[in-house]
Amino acid sequence: MTPGLTRREREVTDIQEILKILDKSKIIHIGLVDGDEPYVVPMNYGYTYENERLTFYLHCATEGKKLDVIRKNPKVFFSIESDIEPFSGQVACQYGTAYSSVMGKGIAYIHEEAEDKMNFLSLFMKTQTGLDFEFNERLVSAVTLIKIDVTEFTAKHRPKPINA
Numbered sequence: 001m002t003p004g005l006t007r008r009e010r011e012v013t014d015i016q017e018i019l020k021i022l023d024k025s026k027i028i029h030i031g032l033v034d035g036d037e038p039y040v041v042p043m044n045y046g047y048t049y050e051n052e053r054l055t056f057y058l059h060c061a062t063e064g065k066k067l068d069v070i071r072k073n074p075k076v077f078f079s080i081e082s083d084i085e086p087f088s089g090q091v092a093c094q095y096g097t098a099y100s101s102v103m104g105k106g107i108a109y110i111h112e113e114a115e116d117k118m119n120f121l122s123l124f125m126k127t128q129t130g131l132d133f134e135f136n137e138r139l140v141s142a143v144t145l146i147k148i149d150v151t152e153f154t155a156k157h158r159p160k161p162i163n164a
């Protein structure tokens, strides 16, 4: 993890709390760099956290813009949020949104091998559903798997104010 949040009091450093955010969210926004233009894609994800390494597993069709961009530049930035709860107050500046979030960067790898795809899809489904699924070569032939090796990440929690 990398320190550096402006609102340090909101930083989440307990890895178990961070993993809870990843378990709840299910949706990741992947930021890519398409030449000199940004490109952001919302996707579902699976993840693993092993030996202090965070890895995401994404699945998609076998062609499309994000794959074209990743092939040219595999650097990604991601943003994930959970526990979204808008709150209100007496005046405009007391309105806000409680949230938990994780952001970071990594390197994306496109996997076309059937065995990789079967393994990664099982990890994807475990995060998405909590269930164990098995895949065969026929089932994975229509999809491409993207693995993201995360190199840095931070997490943040903004609680709902007590009186909101």
Ligand SMILES: Cc1cc2nc3c(=O)[nH]c(=O)nc-3n(C[C@H](O)[C@H](O)[C@H](O)COP(=O)(O)OP(=O)(O)OC[C@H]3O[C@@H](n4cnc5c(N)ncnc54)[C@H](O)[C@@H]3O)c2cc1C
Residues within 6 Å of the ligand: 027, 041, 042, 043, 044, 045, 059, 060, 061, 063, 064, 065, 066, 067
């Ligand atoms: C909550 C959520 C979860 C999703 N989960 C997945 C997932 O797990 N796997 C997956 O492959 N896709 C998922 N999608 C769809 C994903 O966001 C993309 O639409 C899809 O992956 C195609 O991306 P692409 O770069 O190949 O775009 P292309 O199909 O090549 O399209 C290119 C152009 O279409 C437009 N476009 C692409 N996607 C979107 C979009 N979502 N909304 C509006 N305009 C768009 C953009 O202008 C883009 O330049 C999800 C979308 C949402 C909202």
